[in-house]
Amino acid sequence: MVPKKIAENVYEIPKSTRNYMKVPARIFANEKIMRAMEQKMLTQATHVAWLPGIIKNALVLPDGHMGYGFPIGGVAATDYDTGVISPGGVGYDINCGVRLLRTNLQRKEVTPHAQKLSEALFRNVPSGVGSKAKIRLNRNELxxxxxExxxxxxxxxLGWEEDIEHCEENGALSNADIETLSERAISRGMPQAGSLGSGNHxxxxxxxxxxxxxxxxxxxGIVQKDQVVVMIHTGSRGLGHQICSDYLRIVERAMPKYNLHPPDRELAxxxxxxxxxxxxxxxxxxxxxxxxxxxxMILHWVRETFERQFKQSAEDMDMGLVYDVAHNIAKKEEHTIDGKKRTVITHRKGATRAFPAGHPDIPRAYQSIGQPVILPGSMGTASYVLIGQPNGMEISFGSTxxxxxxxxxxxxALRRFWGETVRDELKGKGIFVKSANPKIIAEEAPGVYKDIDSVAEVSDNLGIGKRVVRVKPIAVVKG
Structure with missing residues (x-):
């Protein structure tokens, strides 16, 4: 399957490619990224184009790769009233996401403390497979x-009031209903609130x-080069995984009564x-x-750790939250399609909301510039802060x-890389890595991922996410 280039950084698999496709599949990529796209992932994109009620296109962003059912780096909007919702279009780690915390500290102040600071963060923020949190919630608290x-x-x-406004959706979806959860999901959630987890977190x-x-x-609040920031990347831990597992079974069994027969059962x-x-x-x-x-919770413990290390208050260090974005989620949104406003479910799986200036769903502080987008790179490489742009509303349902x-x-990755070797190589570049398990370092080695600079450049060139800041690591804490 060879997608056709229809514009700069835009490729298309026509609707006629497969008889089950209801819309074309579009891939946003430069030539180098496009050549590396897996055939299985492109096939998954055609499967997404089958979804009943899908609008305009099934989308694959420049970081796209094969996932469960949907490509990771995939976007699909379905009509809210007549379309479908798919757990595979969100993924197992529901609301895996990223937040960025700024400081007024300088690189030269922090670098000498990198090892001690990393070790303190590793102690204060539980991490690793099956990690239990510092706070165990009872059922009512959960x-x-x-x-909320x-x-x-x-x-x-555990935080500041102003943190809330700087989270997507003010840090909560209003339709949450604990009665829809299994006892297994609840029991997995109680000990894990406030923990980083493992893998790419x-x-x-x-x-x-x-x-x-x-x-x-x-x-x-980012005013100069060498200013220090902190990035936090984690999600819903075992609770989110259990919710996805439970509902994949429920939804797959329910499809026959709705006469739904997807080209791949993973697209339940x-x-x-x-x-x-x-x-x-x-x-x-x-x-x-x-x-x-x-x-x-993790943000709060990061502030506490910095306070102890630098003998200053978090307020004096200006440790404000820049923004928090979700990148595995399905959202009820309003989009203008062919000149008409429509209510849709926007599935973003490994994709970030990127709304432009003036959009009612972004904070007052960013109304005049657009929503910040946090774009993490691989361990040891750069990451980016982007800003949502108007063209995103036209071509990607406000996503990047x-x-x-x-x-x-x-x-x-485990066959190609050795964790201790990767750790030593990063240390040689002045990047300190603290992890519970060298295996995780091997799995997340820089060579395992695409070039983040190219991904950010494609986003910028398409007008779906404008580059504002590039950051590089001083120290990394992994599970």
Whole structure:
């Protein structure tokens, strides 16, 4: 299958390619990225184009690679009233996402403390497979967290009031309903709130390497090169995974009664307005709220760690939250399609919302510039802060990439890289890595991912996410 180039950085698989496709599949990529796209992932994009109620195109962003059902780096909008919702279009780690914390510290102040700071963060923020949090919630407390998201944490003294406004959806989806969760999901959530987890999740101390637009950067509190920031990347842990597992089974079994027969069973879906569809949507919201609360707790402990290390208050260090974005989620949104406003479910799987200036769903502080987008690179490489642009509303349902995107599976990475060697190589470049397991370092080695600079450049050139700041790592904490 060879997608046709129809514009600069835009490729298309026509609707006529497969008889089940209802719309074309479009891939946003430069020539180098396009050549590396897997055939299986392109086939998955054609499967997504089958979804009942899908609007305009099935989209693959420049970080796209094969996932479960949907490509990771995939976007699909379906009509809210007549279309379907698909758990595979969100993924197992519901509301895996990223938040960026600024400081007024300089690289030269922090670098000498990188090792001690990393070790302190590793102690203060539980990480690793099956990691248990510092706070074990009882059932009632978990219900509050699943309903209120980040606000629950702030109410409990784990953060600042202004943190809430700087989260997508103010850190909570209002349709969360704990009654839609299994006992297994609830039991997995109670011990894990406030934990980083493993895999590609991380805490990273970074410095500003390049500012592309000083005015936009200043609006986010980023004012100079070498300014230190902290990036937090994690999601909904075992609770989100269990919600996805539960509803993939429920939805797959329910499809025959709706006469739904997808080209791949991994694309299991049900009508959004059905009881099954609403149950998944409300359960997914619980997972999303857990993730926002999880990142909020971790943010609080990062501030505490910096306070102890630098003997200053977080306020004096200007440790404000720049923004928090989700990149595995399905959202009810309003989009203008062919001149008419339509309510849709926007599936973003490994994709980030990127709304432009003036959009009612972004914070007051960013109304004049657009929504910040946090685009993490691979371990040891650059990351970016982008700003949503108007063209995104025209071509990508207000979405852009979520990161670099894998080019090697975890198994292939373990065959090619040795964790201790990768750690030593990064240390030689002045980047300190703290991890519970060298295997994770091998799985997340820089060579496992696409070139983040190319991903950011394609986003910028398409007008879906403008480059504002590039940051580079000082120290990395992994699970």
């Amino acid at each position: 219900q509050e967290l699943l309903t 998201g980040a606000s629950y944490c702030v109410k409990k003294g 991380f805490l990273e101390i970074q410095y500003v390497d390049k500012i592309y637009d000083e005015k936009l950067a200043k609006a986010m 879906c049900v009508p959004t307005q059905s009881d099954d569809g609403q149950a998944y949507f409300n359960a997914m919201a619980c997972g999303a709220n857990f993730a926002w609360g999880n990142r909020q 990439a979520h990161g670099a995107g894998r080019v090697l599976s975890r198994k292939a």
